[in-house]
Amino acid sequence: MKKNALLSTILAASLIFGLTACSGGKSEQTDPPVNDTQSNTGTVAKTEDITPEEESAYGIYAPDIPEIEGSDVEATLRVCTYYGGDSTTFAEFAAEQIKKKYPNVTLEFETLPQDGGQTIKTRAATGDLPEILLLDSGTIETLAESGSIYTLDEYVNKFSIKNYYTDAIMENCLYSQDGNIYQFPMGSISPILWYYNKTLFEEYNVKVPENFDELLEAVVVFRENDIIPLAMFGKEPWPLGAFFDSFAVKENSGGCYALSKGEAKASDEDYQKAIGKMEQLIEAGIFQDGVTNTDFDTASALFKDGRCAMFMNGCWYTADALEGLGDDVDFMVFYPTADEGNVEQNQYAMTGGGDTSGMGVTKSAEDVDLAASIAFLFSYYREVAQYEMKSLVTTPLQTDNLILEADELDHISQKLLDAIDNYTYNTRFLNTFPNTKFSTGFTEEMQKFLVGESREDFTVNVDKLIDKTVQ
Amino acid sequence: MNKMLGNKRAICLFVLPTLLVFTVFVFYPILQTFYRSFYDWDGINAAIFTGLSNYKELFQDDLFYESLKNGVIFAAILLVVQVGSATLLTFAMLNRHVKGKRFFRTAFFIPVVLSVTVVCQLWSAIYNPEFGLLNKLFEILGLSYKQNWLSDMKLAIYAVTFVNVWQFTGYQFTIIYAGAKAIPEDYLEAAMIDGASGWKMNLKIILPLLRDTYRMCVVFAVTGGLNAFAHMNLLTKGGPGTSTYTLTYMTFRNAFIIGEYGYGCTSAVILVLQCLIVTIIINRIFTRKEAVTY
Numbered sequence: 064m065k066k067n068a069l070l071s072t073i074l075a076a077s078l079i080f081g082l083t084a085c086s087g088g089k090s091e092q093t094d095p096p097v098n099d100t101q102s103n104t105g106t107v108a109k110t111e112d113i114t115p116e117e118e119s120a121y122g123i124y125a126p127d128i129p130e131i132e133g134s135d136v137e138a139t140l141r142v143c144t145y146y147g148g149d150s151t152t153f154a155e156f157a158a159e160q161i162k163k164k165y166p167n168v169t170l171e172f173e174t175l176p177q178d179g180g181q182t183i184k185t186r187a188a189t190g191d192l193p194e195i196l197l198l199d200s201g202t203i204e205t206l207a208e209s210g211s212i213y214t215l216d217e218y219v220n221k222f223s224i225k226n227y228y229t230d231a232i233m234e235n236c237l238y239s240q241d242g243n244i245y246q247f248p249m250g251s252i253s254p255i256l257w258y259y260n261k262t263l264f265e266e267y268n269v270k271v272p273e274n275f276d277e278l279l280e281a282v283v284v285f286r287e288n289d290i291i292p293l294a295m296f297g298k299e300p301w302p303l304g305a306f307f308d309s310f311a312v313k314e315n316s317g318g319c320y321a322l323s324k325g326e327a328k329a330s331d332e333d334y335q336k337a338i339g340k341m342e343q344l345i346e347a348g349i350f351q352d353g354v355t356n357t358d359f360d361t362a363s364a365l366f367k368d369g370r371c372a373m374f375m376n377g378c379w380y381t382a383d384a385l386e387g388l389g390d391d392v393d394f395m396v397f398y399p400t401a402d403e404g405n406v407e408q409n410q411y412a413m414t415g416g417g418d419t420s421g422m423g424v425t426k427s428a429e430d431v432d433l434a435a436s437i438a439f440l441f442s443y444y445r446e447v448a449q450y451e452m453k454s455l456v457t458t459p460l461q462t463d464n465l466i467l468e469a470d471e472l473d474h475i476s477q478k479l480l481d482a483i484d485n486y487t488y489n490t491r492f493l494n495t496f497p498n499t500k501f502s503t504g505f506t507e508e509m510q511k512f513l514v515g516e517s518r519e520d521f522t523v524n525v526d527k528l529i530d531k532t533v534q
Numbered sequence: 535m536n537k538m539l540g541n542k543r544a545i546c547l548f549v550l551p552t553l554l555v556f557t558v559f560v561f562y563p564i565l566q567t568f569y570r571s572f573y574d575w576d577g578i579n580a581a582i583f584t585g586l587s588n589y590k591e592l593f594q595d596d597l598f599y600e601s602l603k604n605g606v607i608f609a610a611i612l613l614v615v616q617v618g619s620a621t622l623l624t625f626a627m628l629n630r631h632v633k634g635k636r637f638f639r640t641a642f643f644i645p646v647v648l649s650v651t652v653v654c655q656l657w658s659a660i661y662n663p664e665f666g667l668l669n670k671l672f673e674i675l676g677l678s679y680k681q682n683w684l685s686d687m688k689l690a691i692y693a694v695t696f697v698n699v700w701q702f703t704g705y706q707f708t709i710i711y712a713g714a715k716a717i718p719e720d721y722l723e724a725a726m727i728d729g730a731s732g733w734k735m736n737l738k739i740i741l742p743l744l745r746d747t748y749r750m751c752v753v754f755a756v757t758g759g760l761n762a763f764a765h766m767n768l769l770t771k772g773g774p775g776t777s778t779y780t781l782t783y784m785t786f787r788n789a790f791i792i793g794e795y796g797y798g799c800t801s802a803v804i805l806v807l808q809c810l811i812v813t814i815i816i817n818r819i820f821t822r823k824e825a826v827t828y
Contacts, residue, residue, distance in 0.1 A: 181790045188578045205793065209578040298771060352663035355774040356684040499792050511775035514685050 125164070126443055128222045131432045135167055138430065140437055141193035143173040143183075144249075144422065144445075149453065156452075157444035161437060168437065179494075180205075187211040192425040195438045198246045199420035200495045203239050206425075213424045214243045218435045224248075227443055232459040235488070236417040240497055246421030247442040251457035253377045254486050255305045255415040256394040256479075258384050263290060263372045272399035274406050275340050279347060281372070286348045291371035295513075296362040297354040300502065303509035304493025305375060308414035309398040310337035311490075316412040318490030322525065323501040325533030329525035335518075340400060342518045355510045363387075377415055378457055381475045394475060396482045416488030417459075418495045456480040500532040564806060571799040577789070581796065588800040598801065601779040604691050605808075608780060609759025611695045612702075617751050619699070620706035624714050625736045639711070642704040650701070654768035657697045658684070661769075684770050687777040694766050694778050695759075702758075706751050713747030714740055749820035756816065757809045781805040 146154055158170045173193055176182040180202040186192050187206055198212065206212045219225075224247065225233050232248050239245055264271055264281075267288055272278040282292040296302055308318035314333030321327040327334060351357065351365060366374035367387025374384070384392045397410050422442045428434035443460070450458040452468050456476045472480065496502040505528060512521045571588055575581035592598050623642060627635050645653065660667045661683035669680040683693040717740060725739045741748075763782035766772055772779045772787065779787075781801050789798030 179791060184577055184793075205576055205578055208576075211578070298773070352682050353661075353685045356658070356661075356770060500794075503787065503792050507773070507775045510773045511687065511777075514682070514687060514774045516687075516775075 125160070126222065126227055126440065128436060128439065131430075131436050137167045137169075138433065139169045139171055140195055140428070140434060141171045141173055142195045142422075142437075142441060143175050143193040144195075144197040144441070146172050146174040152452070153445045153448040154441075156448040157441045160444045160447075161440050164440065165433075165437065168433070170437070170441075187425075190427070192427050194425060194428040194434050195441065196423055196425050197249065197420070198423040200239070200418050200497065201499070203245050203419060203423075204241075204497065206423075207239065207241065207243070207245055211426055212245050213426065213428070213431055213435070214245060215247065215424065215435060215438075216244045218247075218439065219244050222436070222439050224439065227461060228459050229461055232417065236419055236421075236459070239419050246419065246423040247439040248459050249421040249442040249445060250418065251378075251446075251455060251459050252417035252488065253379055253415050253457050254413040254479075254483070254488075255309070255375060256378055256380075257309070257373055257375055257398060258366070258380065258392055258394045259373045260366070260369060260371070260388060260391055261393050262391045263369065269372075271393075271395065273395075273397075274403040275400050276403045278399045279343060282344055282347045282349045285372050291351045291365060292347075292349045293373040293375065294357070294362040294365040294371040295350045295354050295375065296357050296359040297350070297510060297513055298356055298358045300506040301493045302375060303506055303513070304502070305414050307337075307341070307509060308490050309375070310340050310400045312412040312414060313337065313398070313401045313409050316409050316487065316489040318414055319493065319505060320490040320496065322529055323496045323498040323505070323533070325529055328529060329522045335522065337400075338518050338522060341512070345513060345515075350513065354513050378479060379455070381473070381479070382453060385473055385475065390474070392475065394478070396478070411482075411485040411487060413486045413488055414490050414492075416491050418492065457483065498532055501528060504528040504532065567799045567802050567806070570796055571803045573796040574794075575796040576793050577795040584796070588797050591797065592800050592804070597776055597779060597784060598781075598804075600776055601781045601784040601801070604778060605760045605762065605780045607691055608695050608698070608762045609756045609812075611692070612699060612755040612759040613752060615696075616699045616703050616706055617710075617748070617755050619703045620710050620751070621741075623703070623707045624710045625740075627711055628714055628736075628740070639708075642707050644704070645701045646704045646708075648701070650764045651768060653697060653701050654765060657700075658769060661693060685774050687774050690770055690774060690778050694769050695762075697769065698758075698762065698765050706755070709751055710744065710747055713744045717743050745820055749816060752816050752820070753813055756812050760809055760812065761805055781808070 142154075144150075144154060154172055158172075161168065161170065175197050180199075183192070183196065183202055184205060187209060192206075192211060196212070198206070203212070207214075219237070228248055231252055235252065236248050236250075237244055259271060263269075263285070267284055267290070269281045269284050270277055272281050285292040295306065304319050308320075311318040311334060314337050315321060315327055315331075317324075317326060322329065322334075329335075329338065351362075351371065362374065363376075363380075363383065365371045367384070369388075374380075376384075397406075398413075401408060401410070422438040424431060424434045424438050446455075446458055446460050447465060449455045450460060450462060450465055450467070454467055454469050454472055454476050456472065456479055458465075471477075493502050493506065505525065508516075508521060508524050508528065511524075512518075516524075570581065572583060572585060573581035574584045574588075623638075626632055627639065632638075659665075663669055663680065663682045663685070666683075668683065672679045681689060684690050721739060721743070722735065725735055730738060760780070761782045762780050763786065766778040766780065766783055767786070770778045772783045782805060785798045785802045785805065787798075788801065789795045
């Protein structure tokens with residue numbers, strides 16, 4: 064009996080010990096986030112490998128910002144941002160640069176959960192936000208309304224950030240819906256590109272399409288030869304919106320963003336034209352089977368393995384594409400979705416673009432001035448790292464004083480650099496719409512459309528959705 | 535022992551911790567959910583009282599009816615196929631002529647202990663229209679029945695339900711088998727003497743004596759089907775479109791994706807009421823006029 068009691072006690076104690084050992088601690092994300100707007104493959108120089116001589120070659124231009132009172136006091140700030148894969152390198156690089164200005168400040172990184180802001184909102188409700196947080200249009204409104212984040216308007220002038228960011232970023236990605244600034248920009252204005260496999264086009268003697276008729280012809284030829292014309296990861300919302308916009312922007316550059324604001328309807332003549340074209344391509348078999356159940360990894364693998372001719376993704380996918388296909392990959396400078404003879408209408412109207420995203424300061428910060436300074440420097444240095452190490456030509460920064468690590472740009476980045484000044488953005492990523500009810504319902508309708516819903520039903524349902532969700 | 539059961543203080547002392555945990559983590563959240571369903575609330579800011587407008591909106595929402603329908607389909611399939619299969623497997627294991635019973639009992643239970651994520655990854659690969667096992671099997675057999683299992687709006691709900699059936703049939707089997715093994719041998723011997731054998735034994739003797747066991751299994755199957763979430767979240771994310779939505783997924787979508795926690799609570803309340811009513815009905819159906827003990 065006594066032996067049994069002793070055994071029970073030992074077992075209970077080991078169970079309790081095991082449970083407590085599982086709790087706490089940060090977990091680092093080992094894979095990059097799916098919606099990271101940065102490229103996430105390829106070898107990158109580790110910051111600890113950089114010698115003092117090499118460091119100067121990176122041409123790091125330290126922003127000239129005022130000294131903060133009390134910055135000589137030891138402080139630890141939690142920074143919740145992209146962290147994992149290449150993002151770790153960028154973050155650690157930024158931390159190292161910040162350490163030179165604020166040697167007494169330690170940054171503790173947390174990986175931003177990729178769950179549509181749910182964890183962040185829960186932490187806001189419990190008052191447990193990190194001092195510095197990566198914000199986007201999905202989280203800013205709710206956090207600002209609840210008083211969880213500081214406005215940064217005064218710091219924008221204090222730090223003269225206009226000296227470091229491009230005009231496009233200052234004009235399009237700074238102000239939130241309520242007219243305030245809550246973040247220092249991080250993340251570029253990224254167009255959605257149609258990448259294509261040059262070898263497959265040559266092998267099947269298909270012209271790289273520049274208009275809708277050529278695109279339809281290409282789809283038919285590829286299907287006849289068991290090549291998937293366009294791989295789509297329809298399990299995620301934003302690619303569906305991007306596909307819709309690729310057609311819609313030729314008729315109305317506002318795309319599905321205009322629908323979400325109630326500025327247009329799916330039954331409008333211009334949108335009907337775009338929807339009709341999509342219907343033709345879907346019936347011709349433009350996508351792989353199981354499109355609504357395909358994730359990014361599967362779709363990307365289809366493209367990189369040469370099983371599909373085209374792939375739609377943000378410009379951050381360039382390094383990934385080059386790694387898989389090398390010189391065989393290229394991209395179409397404009398979407399091949401306009402009518403023949405009318406290619407010049409909204410020729411360079413693109414989808415994607417920028418978002419009000421970047422590093423903000425939460426009410427958890429005790430020293431707001433210091434936290435704001437760190438947030439700005441982190442945003443800045445992280446983009447410096449991305450530009451210099453990964454040749455991200457769509458950087459939000461002014462690049463006069465920055466030096467690329469690579470001797471020359473890859474052919475895609477060079478081509479993009481030549482084209483990017485022509486691009487205009489009147490629509491945006493579906494998951495960044497303020498009208499989340501519309502964007503959720505629209506995703507569902509697009510999935511139905513992709514698997515065979517008729518154009519008429521799609522139109523009626525989208526218009527109903529607009530009526531229901533636009534106030 | 536009688537002294538212990540007569541000691542109300544001792545009973546309270548031992549029951550109180552569990553009761554407390556249940557109240558804090560189950561009962562109180564249910565009350566909160568009901569309370570919040572009358573508010574327009576984004577989860578963080580102050581809630582605005584809106585009365586019954588959430589319920590009015592819900593009953594006019596097509597998605598609500600589609601989710602209800604899918605929940606009923608899920609529950610019906612679990613009830614018939616899962617409980618039915620578990621019953622047949624039990625009869626097989628009770629058969630004296632079947633060898634390797636221990637191996638089979640373990641094999642039936644293995645899918646139950648796998649994590650839902652692992653099972654869904656496995657079946658996602660099996661259902662893949664291009665390289666999946668299922669379509670390849672049809673190809674090998676010379677059948678042209680290749681399907682887009684998870685991307686077909688009509689088929690997807692059945693495909694998702696089957697994954698749940700596959701994973702948890704072993705669980706139902708364990709419960710029914712344990713109940714069957716608890717039946718005293720005397721009953722079965724008496725039945726054999728009277729000439730019952732094989733199916734007659736199973737249907738006329740074993741099944742009726744498992745009434746209370748089946749009550750539990752049916753409640754698990756039906757309520758599990760009505761509030762299914764994990765499998766559709768992992769396999770299809772409620773898609774294609776909304777064809778694999780259940781009320782739980784609708785709650786998740788409204789609360790966590792759109793940020794309308796009040797409206798999400800409304801569908802959660804309907805789900806709780808639905809499960810409660812179904813449980814009461816099942817208990818009524820399975821209630822005996824006289825208690826049976828053995």
